[in-house]
Amino acid sequence: MGESKSETGLLAYIIPFLAVVPVLYLLDWESHEASILIVAVPFMTFPVILIAGQIYNGTEYWKIKLKEGGILALGALGVSLSASLWLVYDYVDSLPNFYDQQSIIQWLEWVSFDLLQSDYTLTSGTKILGMGVWIDSITLMILLVATFLCFLICWFSLGYMNTDPINEDRNHRFYGEFVLFALGMFGMVLADNFLWLFIFWEVMGLCSYLLIGFYYWKDSAAYASKKAFLTTRVGDVFLMIGLFILYDIYGSLEFSVIFHDPSLDGMVDSNKLFWALLMMFIGAVGKSAQFPLHVWLPDAMEGPTPVSALIHAATMVNAGLYLVARMVPFVDVGHHGVAGLEELGLIIAYVGGITAFMAAAIAFVQNDIKKVLAYSTMSQLAYIFTGLGSALWFYNNDEHHAAVVVFGASMFHLFNHAMAKGMLFMASGSVIHEVHHAHDHLHHGDHDHHFDPQDMRNMGGLASKMPVTATAMMFGSMSIIGIPLIGGFWSKEGIIAETWLAALEHEPLMFGPAILVLLTAGMTGFYMSRMWFMTFAGEPKSEVVNHVHEETPWIKMPLVTLTIVTAFGGFAFALLGATDYLSSAYDYSGHLKLHESTLISSIIGELEHAFLPEKMNLRIIGWITIFLSFIVGPVFAARIHGGNLAKGESATPLVSWLVSLSSKFGSQDVTSLAESELSVALQNRLYFDDLYEGILAKTVIPFSEFAAWFDRKVIDGMIKQVESKSVIGSLQVRNLTTGSARDYILMATIGMLSIIALLWGLN
Amino acid sequence: MMPELILILGLIAIVLVPNLGDAKFRLPLTSIRVPVLLGGSRFDMTNDPRMPNRISNLTFSLALLSSLLLISESPREVGGILMVDGFSRLFSTMFLGALLLVSIATTHRLPAKTNAQVPKESDSENVFDRKISILMDNRRQVDFYILLIMVGLGMTMMTMATNLFMLIVCIELASLSTYVLVAFHKEDATGGEAGAKYFIVGSVASAIGIYGMSLLYLWSGSLDLDILRQNWLSMDGVDPFAAFGIGMMLVAFGFKVSAAPFHLAAPDAYSGAASPVSGLLATASKAMGFLALFRVLVMITVPEGSEAIWMITLSIFAIVTMTWGNLAALTSVNPKRILAYSSVAHAGYMLAAIAVVGSGISGTDQSSIILTAVSFHLFVLVLFKLGAFLVLALLETEGKGHEIEHLHGLGRRDPLIAGSMFLFVLSLAGVPPLSGFLSKLLMINGIVSTSASTGSSSSADVISWAESVDPLFWLAAAIVLNSALSLFYYLRIGLVMFFEEPSTEKPLKAAPSLRMAIFACALLTVLCGVGPVSEWLLDMVSTAIGSFMYQ
Amino acid sequence: MISDPLTVITIVPLAVSLALLILPKISGSAEGLARASRAISMGVALAMLAITTMIFFGEIGNVDWTDYNSGYSLTNDAFALIPSIGVQWKVGADALSFPMIWLTTLLIPISMLVEWDAKKGHLFHPLILMMEGALIGVFVSLDMFVFYAFWELTLVPMFFLIMVWGGDDRKYASMKFFIYTFTASVIMLIGILVMYFYTPDVASSGTITGHTFDMSVMIASSDYIPSEGLRHLVWLLLLIGFATKMPSVPVHTWLPDAHVQAPTAGSMLLAGVMLKMGAYGFLRIAVSAFPNSTVAFIPLLIFLGMASLVYGAWVCMGQTNLKRMVAYSSVSHMGLIFLGIATMQPLGIAGALFMMFAHGIISPLLFAVAGAFKHHYHTLEIGSMRGIAHHSPWLAAHMMLGWMASLGLPLLAGFVAEVTILIAFWMSFGWLVLLPTLTLIITAVYYLTSMQKTIFESNDPHQGILPDTLHGEEPRDISWHENSGMFILGALTILFGILPFLFWDMMSEWSSGFLIETLVEAMQSEGVKP
């Protein structure tokens, strides 16, 4: 297409951006010095986009050449990406150990102050809440994920956002906020202390608010954005309290001080620390949409699809995981950690287990393609929480090996999930975009016609219409389900197995989360398959489908890239020892196995590790997981939703096997099930939203109205009482001046008598 | 004695001059007509209705000047019953100043031809104006100024009296003249009523006072202040004659200073009288009462180092007075009554300060600071209280001024006059840096500094301290709270002047000398609050108080 | 360069404004002056800003603000005003007052800019200039009398601003504002007078009363007050005056009325600087002079702070008027200042100082936004309009920024203050911190709800739901001057959010020095552990 060619030319604009990092390299900068650019360049770009966009809105150059700021955003993110790649290149194999590490670089002494000690003297030396850079394997991994995905999603947005007429002349807002969002995540990951972690964490909160509410005129979007912000705010506030406690305990919020100031060994009150960590965990729960602060996530789908991809894959929800991952050193009794914090791990694991199960259950009945993905996100994050919970538990019980494994697995799952979910959202975006486009094409300007382009009941049989998307989505779903050898399999297995290990060998209470995550594995298989089948397999469920075709090149590129990463990345990284490497942040031993063994032997070793672990019970758990997720879930889904394409349509070979396979299991009518009470409850999200809103409507709103009434009537009323009482008093006093001189004389006489009485009486 | 002589000369002049005419006396048995100048058809100059005013202005100016020049005169006794010293000169300066202002201010309006009629609301504008001008242009003006000079004479004499009886006589001289002045306000049907009430209540009060004085005489056998003091100090316990005598004299002076509950006639009198006269009552007449209180309470009855018998009584009356005044003014809709009640409230403040003098601090610096504060307050009160009444007098030239509506939109009609008025009420309220603030501050300072140190020094919390502190401390609190209360009605005046629509856009009458008096008051109100003038004045007052204290 | 810059920045605005107000009234030939008064006022205000900025950068006076021990800087030779009672003209600034001075000089031109085309501009802008002189006077004067005089003088221009340019109920509001705060400051005056009385005679030769109003002497001689109870009482009297100004619950009710009725510039200055006078005075006088009482009354401070913060936030949520809501949010935020002081930690006190400053740039932005709603949509009723972001994108953007800054979003100025105060609060009072911290959620709720119900939610991408009060008028975005005013405020909010140390360092040093010099002894004697 002619248009697409000229648009590719626009990429020339980002070349200068991409050249920044190489130039700096040539100028003898160090990569950690350049790390400031990861945050600074987007930070300088976003106001430019916002303000220039507002001013040059609608002009030709801005709209066509700069894609309403999209090109600038892409360039800025390109700088971040290249700078973080540089960091990865420099540090990937030469990381200092966490416990010996200082901040790589101090950027600014943000706030400095003294404290009064209990002997009434000031602390010697000024305390500083500053900002610097911290780099370890977790940082590198999440930074890479974030920059990479942000770049791709921005790319995707160029196709997705700019072609939607409803967004016309508004996209500068999108890109500006997008860039800000991204920098929030970058900054949070790079920060070398909890305060700046929190600061960037909040920046993300703001941006999620702005972006979810991008279609501000929609009631639902405005409501959803508010809900997202407030729900996460609840968590954030507790996180803040956690930070206060932490500061009180350690006298600093810097990782380097908190984690390896030897003078603090044995000085820390475990009870206090428990509360600090619990408070921080509540923050993470809010941000990562875990039970019971999960209600915002599904509503957040009101934002444009790239935003969903951004929130769910690249940035926001990972923040909570990152925070919990940073808790490890507190509980790692092998090093400076404090003993007696097992409950924390349990609580985290339970929250994870419950959320995983609940979200998967709700995902069963969702018909909105993005909602399914949203619940899937929730569920998968819950896996990671469960894993981290077990990891913390292990660390605290000095089960070092198990801890390392499950921690690494959790982090690795974060990576896999991010890649797959980013891709899935973009793919779903592609579907929605094209379906919407086709619908517009079909019903020109007919706005009254009610049609939801996100509803899977309007789709079906898209596999032939959208080959790239269908393929991408298939791999993404597989990764999420944990189909052996693909993406998430490598990490999910580890989480489930180690949780069971904890339950079986150490702590019976761990059975709860263990069972829940195991069940969820099967449920994941069902709902992800269901989504794919409903969308791509079977016959078209509405005429719109016939007019769908993939068009925009901006959309395809990220999909293809991520499909490759998802399909092979998991295995590849597993081979490289990602699990060990990621947990090496808190460990002496882990390194990427770059130079250690031959490819074949490591493949065999890895496969053996995955399918035939040494411990028997792990082996059993592993196979049960595979059975549930690989066989049970998908087969049920295929029975209900699977089916061949319409006659004459054919999909690419990559997916056609799946389509035809899906028709092999017969079909089952589930109408009665769909109308059951359970299903209704699930559709209503188990009534959590209603519950919260009911509580708010019954308590907060009336109380605030009461407070306003109280202020107006009682407090101000008292003041007014003073006024009105004195007016009445004044009138009464004035009435004493009757006008009759006789009364005046009488009063004077009384006055005289009282003077005499007083003089006489008092002496 | 210079100022008094000037006043007497002025009195003679004002009686004679307007009667000068071409009357000739035919020498008996001859046809030679000797011009005797008195009577006949008068010369143009003496016929001029403004003539008495000029004489009066001149008299008061000269008297004021001489009083000012003689202010540092060394103490001198005259005839055993008068004593000229800095203190008396200070007060006579104040009285003469007030009278001069009144005299100047009345240039443009004064009462009464026999055929003059009081304008009615229903009159058309022309008729109304004509009636006013008839009232203005009147040869019988002279009566007013005679009375004014008589007031001046009474007041200046009373400042010097060292004999209680002389004091009362001089006060009566001044008072009787003011009764007539109040009733003089004939454009208004209320003048007679106001005069009658003021007279009758005032007479009862002075009768009580004179009776009290006679009791004192029975007790001590002399009314000389020094002897009274010696007798008082050597008195064993409290003699009922003495106590009752003092108490009854308090009634008479209480009426003069318009302390509650003797003040009831005052608002009526103020609102019925011509505004300059009301102003005179609220300032000079009140100061006269306070001067008398100084003499009786401070000079006679304050024992060294212990509490005076009247301290608590006076404190109670002070609090009642200030609260009554402020409360009543709060909802009043007649600006003259508002000012009258405010004058009552101010009397309360000053009474509170005087009450503290009786707390056993006699002879100390603190008591002289308090007296300085009260005197200073009386002094500056002349500026802004009288100034405020003069603004109302300006409104009275168009027959208005007794309803708050008449002040509406004054800021638009005449911003300078309205600004001055605003300044006056702010100063009355005690807003810094105006002189009203300074004087009030000094009074409160006196009270606080006397009483705050009395609290138990071991009390560790507020309540135990509050229980242990001298109750006089709460007088200061009462003053402050009352000041806050008073703001409501003072600000209301400012508010209606600047933010209400005027009923007419017509500019105010020119009345240059009245305006001059107002502006002089406004200027001095500011100058006496801050800067060298206030220093000089305060210095003068405190020196004078020094001479009073160490007589 | 300028020998006595503080006197200059106090007197020049006052003198110019008086000239601009009075001259045209007196002589008709000064008509031209009236026309130019807007420009002249702005010029003077900008010149003052230039002076204070130069002071900040050390161009004038070369002050090291972070040095607590050097005491007041830029002081002049005391010049006697009323020697009889010991009143002097004595000015100076330190790290406590300087940020406030700078803030004043900053906000004055901005508030003029925002209301650049106010009605009766020949009076409006000079009045604001007068406000500047009075406010600076409060912050610079080192004589208690002059301090008090300026304190009251600030009421006058504000009273007129509300009375003349206010909303429908302006008469009631302005009276209430004036009387309420005046009454409180009169109560404060009693306290000042008691302090005054106890100044030692030696320092005041030549006065009739034997005492002096010199602030440092008065503060230093508070030890001469013999009774602990009286010291407590004086402290409480001062507190009443200052807390009313701040304002703290339960003496806050003048604020919403005044704010709702005040013109935009008035609200901006009221919230931006006038409220800070309370906190400034509290630290400068009450805490400095009576450290023991302050320490003894820490529970009271906490109660007041908590009440303002928590209760204020709840009341905010029940408001339907945008400006009223913002006004109550000021009450709520001012509560944090008391909490910060109550911590008795340098961190908390510095946080309180920074709160004063940060709120001083954020709240004017809020009120500018609210004022713009009133100006362009003729209503402040939350919920009477929807989707205004479509018609007024700049306004919506400023609203977003201001609201977010006020609810304590990081990287915006308010956060620094909030987080430092709360850290210190935890260190001193532990779990009590839950209350203020959870209130942040309430804050978020009311801010977000108000935004949702004004600039969002029209259900039509091409049209907002306009309020009835617009009467079919075409909705507009804010004008250039409003926009630039808000823009500067927004930019500063971000600037000080990211680079708080510009002012933080001096505040922190001041707090440490202040605590050690003044409060530590009291804490030891009262047995309060840090």
Next chain:
Amino acid sequence: MIDPSWIAGLGVILFGVGLIGVFTRNNAIVVLMCIEVMLNAANLNFVAGTMHYGDVDGWVFTAIAIAIAAAEVAIGLAIFLSLYSTQQTISLDDATTLRN
């Protein structure tokens, strides 16, 4: 010679009569007369005092007090006339246009 205390006692009675009179009677003229009675009570005291102390000051005071009373009467009557001419009454209870 009558004991001065009897005279003073008569003065007290007179004063009481006058005092009760001033606030019970309505007619301004009668009130004026009561005031005269009160002043005369004071005069009796002065006379008694003179007798007791044996100096002449009291007589002088008495004479002047009588003069004051006369002046008062003159002025009072004039003012009452003025009141009567505007309000056609000299009843104190009726002349109440000025009040509150």
